[in-house]
Amino acid sequence: MTFREKFTPAAEKNNSWLCLGLDLDPEKVPEKFRKNTKGLLEFCGMVVEATKDLVSAYKPNIAFFEALGAEGLELLGKTMALIPSGIPVILDAKRGDIGNTSAKYAKAAFEGFGADAVTVNPYMGSDCVEPFLSYKDKFVFLLVLTSNKGAADFEQLRTADGESVYMKVAAKIKEWNRFGNLGAVIGATKAADLGKIRELLRDEIFLVPGLGTQGGDLDASVKNCFLYNGLGTFNVARDILYAGPSAEDIRAKAVQYRDLLNRSLKGS
């Protein structure tokens, strides 16, 4: 089953375009959970249980697990195993290296962790992305225009032909997407640019971070993402994960975001 074949039914079944970012930070986990592997896994289990009918995807960010050492990566594997098989898992890893090395990263993400999709950094170009794309049933979200302020440094640089670096990345997505398994990461903080990228990439799935704590523009980014019957999944992490000590708190915040997204979508 391809990522798309998993993602669309999950989104439709749960009536949700929300992606829940699993940014596991022991310092923010409610006090009632012990800060060891067992306690953190219980917390992750509670989160998944409380939200599995409310999301279109989960997106664990591997950085948070790496920071806990080899045990943290075991915890990531166990957390991913708790996610119902019908809901796609996007491993947010922002990997990328020369070909033979990217192949190792792809193996780790897709075979080792069994992720359905992975985020990849485009800086090093085609041969850094190819080994990921060769897993045709898997999916790659390539960073195009990120939600942070540092996006201005290089992503938004003007190129000699009057375009910008991130539009060049978007154009390469169109060129490289021969298996239909390549999408784009575009921050909700850049809603107008998101629309411009959608003009070019009409069939590609977008992963849109930057709502919630980062303060992106929900209405405009939803509207622009879903133009031309495009699809996207909107990530919120901290704002939901650490909404309160109980499963109900987390569930309530996830419901709130799901509904906000759906209202924006109906209004657009």
Place this chain on the structure above:
Amino acid sequence: MTFREKFTPAAEKNNSWLCLGLDLDPEKVPEKFRKNTKGLLEFCGMVVEATKDLVSAYKPNIAFFEALGAEGLELLGKTMALIPSGIPVILDAKRGDIGNTSAKYAKAAFEGFGADAVTVNPYMGSDCVEPFLSYKDKFVFLLVLTSNKGAADFEQLRTADGESVYMKVAAKIKEWNRFGNLGAVIGATKAADLGKIRELLRDEIFLVPGLGTQGGDLDASVKNCFLYNGLGTFNVARDILYAGPSAEDIRAKAVQYRDLLNRSLKGS
């Protein structure tokens, strides 16, 4: 002790500007080693023992260890522990994410693995690099111009002012390097560009991959790297690691590269 305080004496003591890349690939490890964690650690131990007086740094690429799962990351930790404390370890990870997430990657690299330096991908800009730089005794090698052909896709794009993306990254290194702990990755396959970047970044340490299997230009890249009394460490991985079944084979190939680098340096 800062990275620089460790690197320069190591290079001088071993009379070497060679960096040995630890790209551990079980399929290429000599047959006499079992392909389990224990056997692979024995291989890594043999490599370090055979080369520790011949190198200025070691550079394990984390991708190869990630591909072996959580056990692989334990193996990485154990391999790094075998490296004499006087020789700096550059963890080649090409990480980078928004600020709070990059902080987790920095913690994993510097506190978890105890690396002296880490490679970072610049695409997402300043706030993606800052959390790494805040470890003032550690060191960051920022990707500027990589050795692979995909470098042409985005790194070498012309910018509106007639420059190129990679020169913009180089310029930001100059701006961001207020603690003296930021260097650059520039491929030996781009020797002329390396010289142009050295014109701008005269005090920064360069990490130069792309010799050996990738076929970079040794003479020209050494000459350009060491202009203005600049320093650099030249990475070779596969060509040395898998030179043959015995410690002597590995040592002989490392000696050969060390000497080639020294001859280029004297000739320049």
